[in-house]
Amino acid sequence: MINNEQHNPPVSATPTDSFQSRVQPWMMACFGAKISADGAERNHRFLEESLELVQACGCTASEAHQLVDYVYGRPVGERAQEVGGIMVTLAALCLAQGLDMHAAGETELARIWTKVEAIRAKQAEKPKHSPLPVAVPTLVSGSAP
Structure with a gap:
């Protein structure tokens, strides 16, 4: 017989210094x-970050586009x-890819604290009201990329 408490921990358990709460001061x-x-x-x-992760794990652009249409x-x-x-x-993706999601999150949070000025500068240059994080040059009709 399975002890459900062992397999279904309480959902309300939240540490006071959660990762989410430690991201807010950085934001x-x-x-x-x-x-x-x-x-x-x-x-x-x-x-953007989700797509970068699945791209790094081998997902193709075609697969991503198919999933966008499906969703x-x-x-x-x-x-x-x-x-x-x-x-x-x-968590399941990280298990399949041999990654520690908690360690990766802590490492990234520490790294981006050292990049605050660079991130502010990038944000200032970002096109307004665009989903893209950088300005993408537009091609003149008939010109090669």
């Missing part, structure tokens, strides 16, 4: 309150449940 230092709270900006940066062809999910799904799926 404020880099971006200030307005950009830190900008839902569209946070969506774009999360999607956007379905009903919109509930945000809290989707966050839970992200966390479980990230």
